[in-house]
Amino acid sequence: MAPRLQRQIKVFMLMMVSLCAGAQTSADSTLAVFEQWMARHGRIYMNNLEKAKRYEIFLKSFRFIENFNKEGNRSYRVGLNQFSDLTTEEFKARYTGFQAMSKSSKSSTATTFKYQNATEVQYVSPPESANWVDKGVVGDVKDQGDGCGSCWAFSAVGAVESLLAIKKSVFADLSEQQLVDCDKANKGCKGGRMERAFDYISRHGIAYEKDYPYKNGQGNCNETAASASVTKIDDYYSIPVNERWIERSVSQQPVSVAVDGDSDDFKYYKGGIFSGPCGKKLSHAVLIVGYGRSDSDGKNYWLIKNSWGQQWGEKGYMRLQRSTGTYGGICGIELSASHPYLN
Template sequence: MNKLSLLFVVNVATLVCLLQVQSCQGWSAGDILFKYQGKYKHHEEWRWWKTTHAKNYASHQEELERHLIWLSNRKYIEQHNANSHIFGFTLAMNYWGDMTDSEYNDVHKSYEPTNKKLVSNFPVFETPQNLTYPDSLDWRTKGAVGSIKDQMAYQCGSSYAFGAIGALEGANALANGQLVSLSEQNILDCSVPYGNFGCSGGNVYNTFMYVIANSGVDTEDSYYYKGRQDECSYSSNNRGAKMSGIVRIKSGDESSLMAAVTSVGPVAVAVDASSNAFRYYSSGVFDSSRCSSSSSTHFMVVTGYGTTNGKDYWLVKNSWSSNWGMNGYIMMTRGNYNQCGIATDASYPTL
């Protein structure tokens, strides 16, 4: 709702209030709107959504404005789902529902490119000879993938930390036979000298370089997630894993990415997550020609691959809670011209 429309509604509501000879003294514009705009549309659904995502608003006016945005986004989701048989995937309302497109992009973007000259110093993955590929692979079933985490409970642009930590958790579990949840907060607080920016974005390479130089990263239990940058409190007594090197995937090469996921384990990737279709993804194989292969915005972890209904996909772990996507995961189209940049900026740690 623009300012002119909002002013018109307030003035009409005020007039109605006065004509009914009711006292409007002390009423704010938001109070008048709340009383005379009638009940919120889809009231029960709106109330459930607010509770589920812990949404609270400072005033009736703010809630009304957010509700109108939510209704607009809800309509977009309904229109998409009416044609989901064409798109091949469905959408659902989630945490992002009361944000405009620009607000969403301001909040979710956490990708910061790393110096290309620096990255070129890291070895490039080479596909092992005679590597065999299973029809499908899911590292969750092999104890190499931790539970879904939630970076957005605090609107913190920290996907780089979750992407890097997710890949390191996998490498550590496969090497040591035990899955240990590691601390993203440790990365937020301590990796700034290596080129990251706390809740304002960063890069997986910078994160890996910090862990190498620091000789480790703490466990999540000892250094829990706050969703804001704080004083660095790393303690070697609470170290959960360490690493010694970084291997990068040839940029844009999905075949190399598949070989790495098959032979090594979970791999950190950067993708373009800026579209509304990605924002509200719910199920099916995500396939969108509007998804850029060169403009990454968000880090995730590839944890496997497969084929469903004739469509090849990557199984990718996100960090937007289990309320997003398929219990926190997304199936992204595989072998489709590096769509969304799934292999543009991919890497994994070596222990």
Template structure:
């Protein structure tokens, strides 16, 4: 919360309190508590004064849309974060109109979260565990042995664009809620894609993984590889209908008699954008991890996403690559997220492709083998 007074300056009433000119001698022992209450009240009033009253109706509508209710004394600080987000969005979109950006941003359900809170709550891919994993994984993918140069796609004979949604291999966008379970949604998404390729598209249970995969950490993050290892050991995974999502980790209630899908193993792709393109086109939707930490990602709306500050080394969020294409001369990856329809382009984001591994999209790529 921003303060009204800076550089050590305090209002006259506070200076009088400090000098003892207002508080009787007999009550000065209670002075620190009393002063804290008074200063706190002054700061709340000061913060209220900094709010834009022209946004009152919009704020109320936003709270209603996203069912926001705040504890006493919290709403002012949340409103200030929200107004800051609106200011950022307005500035970015103004620059977009000037040709400085390739995508737009917009207010969404994360409008009252600081970027730090957003990252802690929503991004649950644990990269350090992926790097330190001793799990044996078959590195060999199922792709043909062609030249693996990112810039030479002629020999691959890839289609110019590809979209598994149009081929019926992608379930509707889901919502992980206030839980860092993106890893589970990414893992099920890739397996749902394999089912969809065989025209048996079924929505699988992320909650099953959240509760039962103890190598991962529930709402505190995990790995798609761990999820697949659990499926192999358990003999399969339940459907969303059998094991509904609750957005919190609980007791494992896996039903071995209600298995919706099984896998034999899982594989990874070599770190290459051309490899990912071929994987998407030849194998199916691929579970990938990206850096989703930027404010620009938090409020992404439409267009081809590119933020030069997005890390190509440190990834923190698991998503699903379901296709690729070109828009206004910009190549992109079509990415399915798990933050509901109100985020991004109806739950999806187009991320610029072949831009030096933008946001680390090739750092961790896996898919299940049925």
């Protein structure tokens, strides 16, 4: 018998003994937490062996969170959420989806990235803080769901929604599904990039969410719904790897970025200013909707909007440390920044 299966059966037997004996042990207490977590997140497993497997993963998550929060001297905290019974590999496959550029893909893509620089736009010093959520031009936090790596579409659509609200006072809920199904420069649920999405929207436009609703999966392009696209953008820009240039752009509109979002720390983020640890292997797309400085500890931060629902982080948002002096920023947030453009 495989060692992993033996371990799962052992965990299952311990679960059953704990329940039957009614002992007030630490394991029994953790099992009760697991049962409450299952009820809260609507988890129903196909059999007890699968439940034992998920309980084993949950225990590791629970212990990590408990130990992390006990350490103190942290600028952020972590907590249980909808990802607590998933392995790192499962989480990455189901809930991320940013497609990092390789040397070969740079030459093969049909999209030519357009870089914003001082010859195109006169540089002005950005304000000390910006918050587009407070200004009412950021749409509701959405949930990309389980099993579709469509974060790139949510980041791009969120940027376009905010740009329309800022430039034209049009508050529109636009379709991520159209990008997932119809944007052939990207790979739908298997991942994509926001620049390519912006290029698609500039050429084809994008429909309302109500006319082309999200399905948490990829299908054939609905040509009828796509042809009823309600808005286009004029162009897009990719921002150089420079914190001040990104600040300047965010002071004018929300900006799409990618981050290394695979770590347990990032996955279980609950609140505060996230300071890592994380690498710079970009895997997940989000939207910077502001920046500022914490009153409590003086740390500078980016305010990012995620696509994992409102139960993650600070009601779907994260404050990620800014001005660290490291190339690319925390989690590589400065390495792949872009935004749509509209006259």
